[in-house]
Amino acid sequence: MTRIDEETLRQIEAELGEDGVWVAPELRDQVPHDVEAQIEAAAAEADTPTYVALVDLDHRDPLTHGDAGELANYIRDDTGRSGVYVGLEPQYGDDPYVLELTSFPDDSGLFYAARVASAEHPDDLGAQALRVLELLKSGDAERLYEQLDPEERYPGGSSGGDDGGLGAGALTGIAVAVLALVAVVVTARRRRARALPAAPTPTGASFTLPTAVLSTVRAAEDRRTEGRAQADVLALGEAIDAAELDPRHSAGLPAWQAALDHYDVARRILDRDHSPADAVGAIVLAGRGRSALAAAVDGRGWEPAPNCYFNPLHEGATTPVLWRDGESGVRVPACERCARAVTGGTEPDDVLDFVADGRPAHYFKLDLGAWSRTGYGALDGDLLGRLLESGRRGRSRRRSAP
Ligand SMILES: [Zn+2]
Known part of the structure; x- marks a missing residue:
């Protein structure tokens, strides 16, 4: 070998x-x-x-x-x-x-x-x-x-x-x-179950949290996020392995492939060095994978539902709102609570933050690669595609470094 x-x-x-x-x-x-x-x-x-x-x-x-x-x-x-x-x-x-x-x-x-x-x-x-x-x-x-x-x-x-x-x-x-x-797909599933391939961390080397500046509260929160990410991705893998596809419902095959792909990328993110921003991303991917799997089992097609732009961990249906950020306005999907804040003229109170340079900052103000560019998929349905693109860039950057 x-x-x-x-x-x-x-x-x-x-x-x-x-x-x-x-x-x-x-x-x-x-x-x-x-x-x-x-x-x-x-x-x-x-x-x-x-x-x-x-x-x-x-x-x-x-x-x-x-x-x-x-x-x-x-x-x-x-x-x-x-x-x-x-x-x-x-x-x-x-x-x-x-x-x-x-x-x-x-x-x-x-x-x-x-x-x-x-x-x-x-x-x-x-x-x-x-x-x-x-x-x-x-x-x-x-x-x-x-x-x-x-x-x-x-x-x-x-x-x-x-x-x-x-x-x-x-x-x-x-x-x-x-x-x-x-x-x-069964072969692919077996292969995934047997050996999980490595892939670049989407955010690459551009963003790592300096451990020393993390407050105790922040560190505990990061540990919770990490724990949930690991549990969600593990659960998705098990659900995929347990799922039975009815071959008469071939309309579900693209959804099945989407579930596998979301699992695969989420697993690869967690298997490599990753930031808390990546752990949140893995949770988002696992959620999309679960919904794709449900569609596949039902023999349906699948499109990802948009997540709340302000915090992808907010649950529930979203509605589009006009978000004024400085000079420009942009339409973003928001959960019920965030939408109420925005239409009332205030900033939502639970925007996803990460610590950068010792201070908490809204994730969309940071350079987190595909995560921040797409609002964790809120602004671009093809989150996987964007991740794989930035992963490629990340890897070539690292490999060309001395
Ligand atoms: Zn929200």
């Missing part, structure tokens, strides 16, 4: 830039140089830019936690190279090799190619990688996948319960596709 440190990552990125393929030294027996040359040739002929990084990731790896998709995320973030990334799921014992395909933009259909190649060449990694590239080029993967025996479709994982009482022969093509999507 190979641990991916920053130096190895740079080496992989450089080699992928040259010929599109990197093979970890410990897999050289599996993929000799002549086979690598064939994979390079196939990658060069792909219709979409394609990068193959074959490495048996260690689930204890601090950077990737054994997740080939996470490795692809890092490489893509660092190099800006979109396209298809072919990686390897961690091996356990004599399990067959299973390739993991990650693409930017996301394409869940790649799953078929990975499964077909794995079924055809379970023990030959080089042949499997070549076959994946061939399938991506020919577009045959989905047809061949449907011809696989059910047990070949889910190597190493039971599909018990996933296809309920529906007989395979009775399934229409659409139902098969929906089941495949469910299998993808």
